[in-house]
Amino acid sequence: MPLRLRLRNDSPVPIEVDTVRLPTVREQTADQVLATEVLHGNVRETLGEFFDAEGSASDDNTLVWEGDCRRIKRIAERLSDGQVRVEGTAGMHLGAEMTGGNVVVDGDATDWVGAEMKGGRIHVRGGVGHQLGAVYRGGHRGMTGGEILVDGDAGNEVGHSMRRGLIAVGGRMGDLSGVNLIAGTIVVGGEPGIRHGAGMKRGTIAFLDPQSAPDVLPTFRGAGNCRPTFLRFYLKHLTEQGWPVPDGALDALYRRYNGDFLELGKGELLVRSE
Numbered sequence: 001m002p003l004r005l006r007l008r009n010d011s012p013v014p015i016e017v018d019t020v021r022l023p024t025v026r027e028q029t030a031d032q033v034l035a036t037e038v039l040h041g042n043v044r045e046t047l048g049e050f051f052d053a054e055g056s057a058s059d060d061n062t063l064v065w066e067g068d069c070r071r072i073k074r075i076a077e078r079l080s081d082g083q084v085r086v087e088g089t090a091g092m093h094l095g096a097e098m099t100g101g102n103v104v105v106d107g108d109a110t111d112w113v114g115a116e117m118k119g120g121r122i123h124v125r126g127g128v129g130h131q132l133g134a135v136y137r138g139g140h141r142g143m144t145g146g147e148i149l150v151d152g153d154a155g156n157e158v159g160h161s162m163r164r165g166l167i168a169v170g171g172r173m174g175d176l177s178g179v180n181l182i183a184g185t186i187v188v189g190g191e192p193g194i195r196h197g198a199g200m201k202r203g204t205i206a207f208l209d210p211q212s213a214p215d216v217l218p219t220f221r222g223a224g225n226c227r228p229t230f231l232r233f234y235l236k237h238l239t240e241q242g243w244p245v246p247d248g249a250l251d252a253l254y255r256r257y258n259g260d261f262l263e264l265g266k267g268e269l270l271v272r273s274e
Helices: 030-034 229-240
Strands: 003-007 037-040 043-046 051-054 062-069 083-090 102-105 121-124 144-150 164-169 185-188 204-207 221-226 254-259 267-272
Touching: 003 030, 030 051, 185 229
Parallel strands: 003 062, 062 083, 083 102, 102 121, 121 144, 144 164, 164 185, 185 204, 204 267
Antiparallel strands: 003 051, 037 043, 221 254, 254 267
16 A cells, blocks of 8 residues: 555645655655655644654555645655655646656646656656746756656646656647757657757757747758658557657658757758648
């Protein structure tokens, strides 16, 4: 039976729960977990002021957060192994800097999901906010490994300064995805915003919806049509993970654009043309 933390006392002031770490709580009783200090605004309080707890993470290495946790920040931050589930909505910095393990959110999540992530997998069944898999302000590299799957919509600056890994957004995506992209792959299933790949050096951004092709920046050049083999493998993998791959995307023809030629120019945009 997993350790279940059920939100009892919601607060308009955000609560930071980065001290609630799976390697620690799996060695603790429910009462010891509730005695963990968390940051409520600028005041330290115990987790038990806001949550009830039952079960134990010692057997299946699983932690479950229940309720509307949109103001609960830093869930699964720096996770290294095991599984964290959110049965509801997750707050900012979900899975930030994680190196391994698996995070699943049944609902939506807010900003900075998987920021500077290094490994593991995050799957959000709903939508997310801005800066998905992005670099923190003042940093040099965003996501450097792992996978982030979002079934719904995402905001702006997806994969900002991403170095490695895979990000897949099933719905609409905001502006400036892949800005300053160094390497890695971003897959978009729905309607895109504008200015994708601005400043990218390497890497791939693939647009799977033939009805909503993006406006390509003038610093990119057309490089013909293709059916990328690597993209087929990625899409098959995403299908196995339950991500909503658009019909016909595996065998479709894609228009390829190289850029950004204001930078290294070895990145590519793959725009589905049929």
